[in-house]
Amino acid sequence: MKSIAFGQYYPSNSIMHRLDPRMKIIMGILYIVTCFLCKNVITFGILMISALLLIIISKIPVKIVIRSIRAIIFIMIFTAVLNIFWTKGEDYELLLSWRFINIYSSGLYNAAFIVIRIVSMIIGTGIFLTYTTTPIQLTDGLEQLLSPLKVLKVPVHEFAMMMTIALRFIPTIIEETEKIMAAQKARGADFSNGSLVKRAKALIPVLIPLFISSFRRAGELATAMTCRCYRGGKGRTRLNVLRFSFKDFVALFLVIAFGTGIVLLNIYAPGYTM
Amino acid sequence: MSKLTVENVSFVYSAGTPFEVKALDGVSVNIESNRITGIIGHTGSGKSTLVQMFNGLIRPTEGKILLDGEDIWADAKKISAVRYRVGLVMQYPEYQLFEETVEADIAYGPKNMGLDDAEIAKRVLESAEFVGLGVENLKKSPFDLSGGQKRRAAIAGIMAMRPEVLVLDEPSAGLDPAGKKSIFEGIQKYAEATGAAVIIVSHSMDDMAKYCEDIIVMSHSKVAMMGKRNEIFSRGDELEAIGLGVPQMTYLVRLLAQKGIDLPQDIFTVDDAEAAIIELFGGAK
Ligand SMILES: Nc1ncnc2c1ncn2[C@@H]1O[C@H](COP(=O)(O)OP(=O)(O)O)[C@@H](O)[C@H]1O
Numbered sequence: 001m002k003s004i005a006f007g008q009y010y011p012s013n014s015i016m017h018r019l020d021p022r023m024k025i026i027m028g029i030l031y032i033v034t035c036f037l038c039k040n041v042i043t044f045g046i047l048m049i050s051a052l053l054l055i056i057i058s059k060i061p062v063k064i065v066i067r068s069i070r071a072i073i074f075i076m077i078f079t080a081v082l083n084i085f086w087t088k089g090e091d092y093e094l095l096l097s098w099r100f101i102n103i104y105s106s107g108l109y110n111a112a113f114i115v116i117r118i119v120s121m122i123i124g125t126g127i128f129l130t131y132t133t134t135p136i137q138l139t140d141g142l143e144q145l146l147s148p149l150k151v152l153k154v155p156v157h158e159f160a161m162m163m164t165i166a167l168r169f170i171p172t173i174i175e176e177t178e179k180i181m182a183a184q185k186a187r188g189a190d191f192s193n194g195s196l197v198k199r200a201k202a203l204i205p206v207l208i209p210l211f212i213s214s215f216r217r218a219g220e221l222a223t224a225m226t227c228r229c230y231r232g233g234k235g236r237t238r239l240n241v242l243r244f245s246f247k248d249f250v251a252l253f254l255v256i257a258f259g260t261g262i263v264l265l266n267i268y269a270p271g272y273t274m
Numbered sequence: 275m276s277k278l279t280v281e282n283v284s285f286v287y288s289a290g291t292p293f294e295v296k297a298l299d300g301v302s303v304n305i306e307s308n309r310i311t312g313i314i315g316h317t318g319s320g321k322s323t324l325v326q327m328f329n330g331l332i333r334p335t336e337g338k339i340l341l342d343g344e345d346i347w348a349d350a351k352k353i354s355a356v357r358y359r360v361g362l363v364m365q366y367p368e369y370q371l372f373e374e375t376v377e378a379d380i381a382y383g384p385k386n387m388g389l390d391d392a393e394i395a396k397r398v399l400e401s402a403e404f405v406g407l408g409v410e411n412l413k414k415s416p417f418d419l420s421g422g423q424k425r426r427a428a429i430a431g432i433m434a435m436r437p438e439v440l441v442l443d444e445p446s447a448g449l450d451p452a453g454k455k456s457i458f459e460g461i462q463k464y465a466e467a468t469g470a471a472v473i474i475v476s477h478s479m480d481d482m483a484k485y486c487e488d489i490i491v492m493s494h495s496k497v498a499m500m501g502k503r504n505e506i507f508s509r510g511d512e513l514e515a516i517g518l519g520v521p522q523m524t525y526l527v528r529l530l531a532q533k534g535i536d537l538p539q540d541i542f543t544v545d546d547a548e549a550a551i552i553e554l555f556g557g558a559k
């Protein structure tokens with residue numbers, strides 16, 4: 001239950017887990033940009049190795065990463081197939097020709113590149129963001145990264161607070177749903193059998209108590225926050241102040257160096273270019 | 275043969291994830307009809323997990339649950355029939371109320387059983403009477419009742435299914451003494467009227483002493499002690515080692531014994547203590 005509740009966060013004590021969330025957001029974005037910069041065989045090869053290294057550094061079990069890749073396997077196969085059949089590379093070797101279907105070697109390269117790019121992007125966002133950073137850390141990081149927008153009267157703090165509260169209560173609401181479902185099952189409710197209409201009707205005894213307690217909880221939370229003098233973000237200090245440390249800058253430097261290396265290799269490395 | 279037998283049951287939450295918790299570890303207990311059994315233990319000792327096994331809400335990772343000697347999981351499709359025979363009142367049951375009227379809410383269980391309207395109406399009235407919920411409340415919205423009344427309406431909803439085994443998970447949690455008393459009296463009435471096996475989960479030693487004949491003590495996912503009320507409470511040191519202690523009156527008797535005033539050792543409730551003290555002063559009231 002809790003594994004769903006806390007998104008994809010996977011607790012561990014790796015260095016990646018201990019980096020500053022703001023820096024991880026920036027690095028995640030840079031890494032995704034780098035995924036799009038890759039152009040030839042060597043750079044895509046390096047990209048693939050970098051994704052594997054990220055998994056190793058963050059001590060996330062490969063099993064878990066594969067699970068999230070599996071979720072989009074169809075999109076991946078679809079784009080790969082499209083690339084194989086639709087790449088017109090007149091300058092390249094024609095591998096197969098049958099009626100109107102022509103498959104060039106460039107098509108195979110492009111398909112492989114696209115797959116590596118998608119997989120690396122998923123691994124990159126996962127490792128930098130969701131697997132190693134709790135949702136609360138993420139919203140905190142986001143709020144502080146976006147705080148310059150406050151000058152333009154964008155209610156950054158309010159959005160972040162809303163997101164934090166929503167995230168905070170997802171596990172609670174899931175737990176509550178499970179409890180109410182169990183309670184109604186104990187009274188003979190059946191959620192898994194019967195026609196669609198019947199199953200939808202069976203949910204009424206779950207939804208009504210759930211709504212009522214959510215409203216009650218929202219009211220209680222508002223009262224509790226008011227009692228503790230919450231009045232928006234103005235002048236509010238934090239319990240856990242985010243501070244960049246040396247390792248954050250080293251990590252950022254490595255990601256930037258990686259991106260620069262890729263750009264240079266795109267220009268100077270030989271081989272097929274997308 | 276016992277009404278309900280738990281054989282060497284273990285259960286693990288979120289198995290195979292980093293959040294794995296072993297909630298039950300090789301638990302075996304017997305529950306008899308015609309009496310009230312108490313399950314006691316501190317928070318997180320596995321009480322709620324155990325009682326949710328009784329009616330098949332969760333399936334044991336290992337071990338068996340026998341109802342009248344038959345494995346309730348022998349045919350997983352028939353588990354809903356087990357849920358009518360073993361009625362479970364979950365913790366804070368008032369949050370499960372959803373119907374427009376109290377009457378309709380109590381009738382939800384019996385309706386799912388497929389009983390006819392006349393039978394349902396009869397059971398609703400009887401159950402409301404067990405828990406002491408006046409007829410004038412039946413037409414009200416459950417959300418207009420007081421906290422204690424809501425709790426009683428929810429308990430009546432389970433009693434209306436006439437379960438052979440009635441299980442209540444912390445039925446008195448968060449109620450005032452008067453509310454507590456009326457809940458326990460309702461449970462006693464049901465037990466007497468139907469001869470069902472009744473199981474009450476609690477962490478109040480005093481409530482256990484007052485209402486339960488058999489007691490099961492849980493500690494760290496295991497059964498620590500099991501037996502008759504006086505057997506269990508006479509092992510005060512072991513209970514204290516688990517962090518539970520003995521009923522207040524038993525404690526008082528022990529303190530008095532240290533001061534040289536000897537009272538019988540089997541005093542668990544205020545009534546017991548009252549009778550013994552009157553006896554000590556010569557019997558006349
Ligand atoms: N739905 C659940 N998911 C994961 N762990 C749970 C869940 N319910 C209970 N637990 C854990 O199982 C253990 C036993 O809990 P529980 O049976 O509720 O104990 P008790 O009712 O005695 O307080 C606790 O450590 C608790 O944290």
Ligand SMILES: [Mg+2]
Pocket residue numbers: 321322323365443
């Ligand atoms: Mg409990």
